[in-house]
Amino acid sequence: MMRLVERGLMYGNLFEVATPVLVERYNEALERLTGRRTLLDSFHIDLSGFAPEIAEEFEDDRYLNPHGCNRQFILLSVEQKRSPLLKMNFSTSRSILKRFIHENEAALFALTSRDAVFVELMNSVYRISKTKHLLDIRKIRIDADTIDRTIAKADELSELVERFQVEPDGWWDDELASKMIELAQSTGDVKRYPVKLDKNEFQQGNFHTNHFNGAYIFRDTKRPSVICKQPQDDFSDFPIENVLDMSNRSSIAMFLEENQLAEPLIDAKDIDAEEIIQQRLDFIMAEQLAAEDIKADKLSRHELRSLALRTKESLPEEFDGLNDLLRWLEQGGRKPKLTPEHPAYFYSLRAKFHPDRDLVNMLLAELMPQDILQLFICHKEAFYAAYSKWNETKRTYVAEFLAEEYVTDKAKARRALFGDDSPAALKELHDKRQREAPPKQPWGKYPVKRDDKSRVKKPTRKKTKGPWGGTL
Numbered sequence: 001m002m003r004l005v006e007r008g009l010m011y012g013n014l015f016e017v018a019t020p021v022l023v024e025r026y027n028e029a030l031e032r033l034t035g036r037r038t039l040l041d042s043f044h045i046d047l048s049g050f051a052p053e054i055a056e057e058f059e060d061d062r063y064l065n066p067h068g069c070n071r072q073f074i075l076l077s078v079e080q081k082r083s084p085l086l087k088m089n090f091s092t093s094r095s096i097l098k099r100f101i102h103e104n105e106a107a108l109f110a111l112t113s114r115d116a117v118f119v120e121l122m123n124s125v126y127r128i129s130k131t132k133h134l135l136d137i138r139k140i141r142i143d144a145d146t147i148d149r150t151i152a153k154a155d156e157l158s159e160l161v162e163r164f165q166v167e168p169d170g171w172w173d174d175e176l177a178s179k180m181i182e183l184a185q186s187t188g189d190v191k192r193y194p195v196k197l198d199k200n201e202f203q204q205g206n207f208h209t210n211h212f213n214g215a216y217i218f219r220d221t222k223r224p225s226v227i228c229k230q231p232q233d234d235f236s237d238f239p240i241e242n243v244l245d246m247s248n249r250s251s252i253a254m255f256l257e258e259n260q261l262a263e264p265l266i267d268a269k270d271i272d273a274e275e276i277i278q279q280r281l282d283f284i285m286a287e288q289l290a291a292e293d294i295k296a297d298k299l300s301r302h303e304l305r306s307l308a309l310r311t312k313e314s315l316p317e318e319f320d321g322l323n324d325l326l327r328w329l330e331q332g333g334r335k336p337k338l339t340p341e342h343p344a345y346f347y348s349l350r351a352k353f354h355p356d357r358d359l360v361n362m363l364l365a366e367l368m369p370q371d372i373l374q375l376f377i378c379h380k381e382a383f384y385a386a387y388s389k390w391n392e393t394k395r396t397y398v399a400e401f402l403a404e405e406y407v408t409d410k411a412k413a414r415r416a417l418f419g420d421d422s423p424a425a426l427k428e429l430h431d432k433r434q435r436e437a438p439p440k441q442p443w444g445k446y447p448v449k450r451d452d453k454s455r456v457k458k459p460t461r462k463k464t465k466g467p468w469g470g471t472l
Helices: 002-006 020-034 052-058 078-082 093-103 105-112 131-136 150-166 174-187 249-258 273-291 301-309 317-331 357-367 372-378 380-387 392-405 407-418 423-436
Strands: 015-017 043-045 072-075 117-122 139-146 201-203 207-209 215-218 225-228 242-245 262-264 349-351
Touching: 002 392, 015 020, 015 078, 020 072, 020 117, 043 052, 078 093, 078 105, 093 105, 093 117, 093 139, 093 201, 105 117, 131 215, 207 357, 215 357, 225 249, 242 249, 249 357, 273 301, 273 317, 273 372, 273 392, 273 407, 349 357, 349 407, 357 372, 372 380, 372 392, 372 407, 392 407
Parallel strands: 225 242
Antiparallel strands: 015 043, 072 117, 117 139, 139 201, 207 215, 215 225, 262 349
């Protein structure tokens, strides 16, 4: 794994904690949350305050998330928002915490300038021992405070200020005034510089969880469904009836289609489908070369294809299916039909633009594990698990490829693979689809008739006699 760390592919962009002040603040928050302190004088933390070095010291990867349900966070700086989230049990945790920091950035900046903020993602479930407990998590409440209880004191001071202004005898209540002055010494002027955190409750819609060997929960779709690796019998007590096994490709494909969650690459207007398919062919060829222990690091596409041709007989069905699709895109002819049972089927899809696009891309990454780029971007836990099982040839190739093609310009690589999801780009794509859409007939179901001047003529209705004479 050190090869990934050295290339910035693992534990990259972590926030460094190296000053005595920050280390002490972290220890105070850690002791408040877990009753433990670290002996390290420097370490690196992720978005949540989790430090791989401390996890190794404690021999506990869950020291901030003991039951894998209500994750605890330590914020030393709002700059942690730029860091990844490691050891993620729920796919929604990162987006929830980033939104929380973004919507309360001014208050959190003021708080972390003098103290550590410790946070807990709270829900109504404290342990997940049965599959049905997953659906009990509907709202996530963020409970946050500092070591000196600044937020709690600020809330209390705000209530006292309101009493002072409303109660008729507030001006003569010495005890009330004394309490306000005492709290203000810790919180400052809460009227001019409020430290109240505005947004502290978030909805938990569709999500992925690492519990029960990994499961995708889609409860906000037309037909609520679960896609899992565990035997379906383990979900016998689950409130959702449609439980799909990850190996049931036809059912997953039908689910994605009926809920309009994915689309063929060739139908996407904002990406280069040919380039993506060619890249996936390269990954499959590299996999084949690695399996035969042929050195494949730092090879050009032409050299990679030349080496792969030597082993053409052993190339998998994924290669043949995608190659037929690429040939059709480049040369025309008969369009190949890939059914869900074909190993190349999911390699020909991408998630549509919708709120759960990242979740669907995560699912697709598991269904096409040879696409190392999408697997790394969308499902890092699965990527690291796969990486640990590869031989040295493939590890070298993958690390070199990601370091040169992804790390150098992450935004560009994401746009090329998933499209540009900025508001301006989405509007431009919408306008383009509107322009390319066939014109609607102006008279509903009636056929459009045009004369020589291409003017639309309103279709005539057949006249019939009414019951009192005349015509209708």
